[in-house]
Amino acid sequence: MHRIIEKEQLSAEVFRFKVEAPNIARERKAGQFIILQMGGDYNERIPLTIADADPEEGTITLIFQAVGESTHRLALLNVGDSIANLLGPLGKPTHIENFGRCVCVGGGIGVAPLYPIVKALKAAGNQVKVIIGARNKGLIIMEEEMRKAADELIVVTDDGSYGRKALVTEPLKELCSTWAPNLAVAIGPPIMMKFCALATKEFGVKTVVSLNTIMIDGTGMCGGCRVSIDGQTKFVCVDGPEFDGHQVDWNNMLTRLGTYKSQEAMAHHRCHIDLNIEEGKA
Amino acid sequence: MSEKSREVLEEEAKALLKDSYTAKERASLPVQPMPSQDPKQRIHNMDEVALGYTDSQALLEANRCLNCKNKPCVEGCPVGIDIPAFIHHITQRDIKAAGDEIAKASLLPAICGRVCPQENQCQLYCTVGKMHKDIDQSVSIGRLERYVADTLAKENEQSVAKIAPPTGKKVCVVGSGPASIAAAADLCKAGHKVTMFEALHKGGGVLVYGIPEFRLPKAIVARELAKLTAMGVDIQTNFLVGRTRSIKELMEKDGYDAVFVGSGAGLPKFMGIDGENLVGVLSANEFLTRSNLMKAYDHEHALTPMPQISKVAVFGGGNVAMDAARTALRLGAQKVSVIYRRSENELPARKEEVGHAKEEGVEFLLLHNPSRIIADESGHVKGVELLTCELGEPDASGRRSPVEIPGSETFYEYDTVIVAIGNNSNPLIKMTTEGIETTRKGTFVVNPDTNETTLKGVWAGGDIVLGAATVILAMGQGRKAAKAMNEYLAK
Numbered sequence A: 001m002h003r004i005i006e007k008e009q010l011s012a013e014v015f016r017f018k019v020e021a022p023n024i025a026r027e028r029k030a031g032q033f034i035i036l037q038m039g040g041d042y043n044e045r046i047p048l049t050i051a052d053a054d055p056e057e058g059t060i061t062l063i064f065q066a067v068g069e070s071t072h073r074l075a076l077l078n079v080g081d082s083i084a085n086l087l088g089p090l091g092k093p094t095h096i097e098n099f100g101r102c103v104c105v106g107g108g109i110g111v112a113p114l115y116p117i118v119k120a121l122k123a124a125g126n127q128v129k130v131i132i133g134a135r136n137k138g139l140i141i142m143e144e145e146m147r148k149a150a151d152e153l154i155v156v157t158d159d160g161s162y163g164r165k166a167l168v169t170e171p172l173k174e175l176c177s178t179w180a181p182n183l184a185v186a187i188g189p190p191i192m193m194k195f196c197a198l199a200t201k202e203f204g205v206k207t208v209v210s211l212n213t214i215m216i217d218g219t220g221m222c223g224g225c226r227v228s229i230d231g232q233t234k235f236v237c238v239d240g241p242e243f244d245g246h247q248v249d250w251n252n253m254l255t256r257l258g259t260y261k262s263q264e265a266m267a268h269h270r271c272h273i274d275l276n277i278e279e280g281k282a
Numbered sequence B: 001m002s003e004k005s006r007e008v009l010e011e012e013a014k015a016l017l018k019d020s021y022t023a024k025e026r027a028s029l030p031v032q033p034m035p036s037q038d039p040k041q042r043i044h045n046m047d048e049v050a051l052g053y054t055d056s057q058a059l060l061e062a063n064r065c066l067n068c069k070n071k072p073c074v075e076g077c078p079v080g081i082d083i084p085a086f087i088h089h090i091t092q093r094d095i096k097a098a099g100d101e102i103a104k105a106s107l108l109p110a111i112c113g114r115v116c117p118q119e120n121q122c123q124l125y126c127t128v129g130k131m132h133k134d135i136d137q138s139v140s141i142g143r144l145e146r147y148v149a150d151t152l153a154k155e156n157e158q159s160v161a162k163i164a165p166p167t168g169k170k171v172c173v174v175g176s177g178p179a180s181i182a183a184a185a186d187l188c189k190a191g192h193k194v195t196m197f198e199a200l201h202k203g204g205g206v207l208v209y210g211i212p213e214f215r216l217p218k219a220i221v222a223r224e225l226a227k228l229t230a231m232g233v234d235i236q237t238n239f240l241v242g243r244t245r246s247i248k249e250l251m252e253k254d255g256y257d258a259v260f261v262g263s264g265a266g267l268p269k270f271m272g273i274d275g276e277n278l279v280g281v282l283s284a285n286e287f288l289t290r291s292n293l294m295k296a297y298d299h300e301h302a303l304t305p306m307p308q309i310s311k312v313a314v315f316g317g318g319n320v321a322m323d324a325a326r327t328a329l330r331l332g333a334q335k336v337s338v339i340y341r342r343s344e345n346e347l348p349a350r351k352e353e354v355g356h357a358k359e360e361g362v363e364f365l366l367l368h369n370p371s372r373i374i375a376d377e378s379g380h381v382k383g384v385e386l387l388t389c390e391l392g393e394p395d396a397s398g399r400r401s402p403v404e405i406p407g408s409e410t411f412y413e414y415d416t417v418i419v420a421i422g423n424n425s426n427p428l429i430k431m432t433t434e435g436i437e438t439t440r441k442g443t444f445v446v447n448p449d450t451n452e453t454t455l456k457g458v459w460a461g462g463d464i465v466l467g468a469a470t471v472i473l474a475m476g477q478g479r480k481a482a483k484a485m486n487e488y489l490a491k
């Protein structure tokens, strides 16, 4: 059992939990993730990235968006409640070395897993510029932490309600042409990562992306997480989650992500009724 | 398999029961059919299909055994159960003694009685079957084994394991499938402190996530795990050895004196044909895990979604393929085809399961091999292209190998494809442990006498050594390794 010791609502639908998980806190490295299951026979297994960890305290920080029925239920837990099952750390850690100049792009909730990577890149001696973006001001998360960790932080919103009114790809292209980064890291919604990879490709900047596919076990047993990388099938949970963004078959990945759309739409509707959340708000 | 109800079968068997039989009478006793759920009903539920012998059926079937002096059946049993001896105890109505006899060799009779491929093992060698020149006439050893285990469980009559005084040694087993269950039990009995690490949130391995409820009720597996806990084994779920902790750290930092790896063959194979990553193509592991482990067959309660399936193609002809096909029917598929490249004789699945699948309406497209999977505009499966095959010369496995007929490509309409062509070994432990040697196929290299790996202090058994094999072989290997580990730890 993993007790929740801190809970914070970062925006309308984004939550931060600090959870007791000493084994995971001890072993995890930047880029890795966990799978969570809220006990019982019927709950789903949900992959979530690890935003931070404190090995001394034995805790990890999870940041998640309440998008489906399961994450909505998770969001209803409070400090003192426990999460029955937490497996991790999963996936290969980010490959960290001194590349020189790195640009890191985080979209929406993707800013959370980006944070430990930014810190690790900094610690390895890189110069790191960070771009974070969201649909609107309310959805920008971890701005302060990022400002502290990065050499420079650029904030953009789709609607211009905060920072610059732009998509993350705009400042990314500018940096590629004016600053010539040696590495780009992009984490966020798949469509954002796809366009970041397209943007950097023009400039020949190697781009690492972290894929968030459908998963069940997270141990390489089911193959539900498979993607096509440079024409080869890879399992995101064991071979990834990070891959060369220029080699990902984005269209296939995006289609596969839509596999359960109709079922999920129904479940989403159901949970809004169950949890009494006003339709359209969360 | 029988259309008669359990009650009728009990009456019929009872009518034939006598205190003693002449050899001739014995030889003419009818094989007792397994009482089963009606196929038309059972495809609408997940309950067990085979209902188990009634008391009189078991007695009668046990009396069919000739109690041969040379015991040919025992040779066919991978763990060497003294089959005639336990069956003799049934004829004496001493089920407890029958159970004790089985327990000398097998730890999991309720499971093996249900899932062993008996027709290739004990029952293949049975004299009664040979006498009739028909293996279907062999004594139903597996069904009797199950009867003994279930009867004792019902009466709560299982012998409690004796545990030696604590040795002060700490060991761990990786995984919680049959290999690890067997190893943990024998290590615990020797007085060692045993921890079991399982990656998933529930123990049992393939017995829980792979084999469906209708063939192996999960309560039976839970019972075996509860026995381990009662003996003092600490079962830690959500612990992925190699990621949560490496084997080296477990031994050097956490003080484990020896490790048993029973991590199974959990890496689904794909065919490498066009279209395998389309929406609507799943590995059997994914399909079965969603249904069994995550209970997605229960739409009302489960949060894990299931694909909406209607016309399902299952690639492969083993137990995994049968389980996937029959699960698909139960999830409401209108049409399910098993597509296998050889002929019926070569189907690797248990014969009984092939029979069950046919009764339930699964179609068998034999001598067909998929060449590609075809998508509609939205990237979803709309069908498969199959090539017709002929049987050629026998290959290394001794089975006649299929030869594709050029130009025989034909399109068949399906909306779902389940790939069930087998599993390779999961590479995670190999990837994260220096010193463990593997074969070309990725299975661990072990000393055949002890099952010790190439890394000192580490043993392995089950599918991680044998490749995708069977429950009984996994259990046997777990016990063999535990014996060697106990000797090593006593030094």
Ligand SMILES: Cc1cc2nc3c(=O)[nH]c(=O)nc-3n(C[C@H](O)[C@H](O)[C@H](O)COP(=O)(O)OP(=O)(O)OC[C@H]3O[C@@H](n4cnc5c(N)ncnc54)[C@H](O)[C@@H]3O)c2cc1C
Binding pocket: B115, B116, B117, B174, B175, B176, B177, B178, B179, B180, B197, B198, B199, B200, B204, B205, B206, B207, B210, B211, B239, B240, B241, B242, B262, B263, B264, B265, B266, B288, B319, B320, B323, B350, B426, B428, B429, B461, B462, B463, B464, B468, B469, B470, B471, B472, B474
């Ligand atoms: C669908 C299906 C049907 C089958 N039907 C039959 C049948 O009818 N009869 C029969 O005899 N056999 C059958 N088999 C085969 C049989 O189930 C296997 O041979 C047997 O379960 C192997 O046992 P095992 O203990 O080696 O491993 P498994 O049962 O595979 O268990 C391995 C366990 O280890 C865990 N694990 C893996 N890696 C790690 C790690 N790094 N850290 C922690 N835990 C880990 C896994 O999560 C899993 O729970 C079937 C298999 C399948 C898939």
Ligand code: FES
Binding pocket: A214, A215, A216, A217, A218, A219, A220, A221, A222, A223, A224, A225, A226, A235, A236, A237, A238
């Ligand atoms: S999530 Fe099952 S193999 Fe990756």
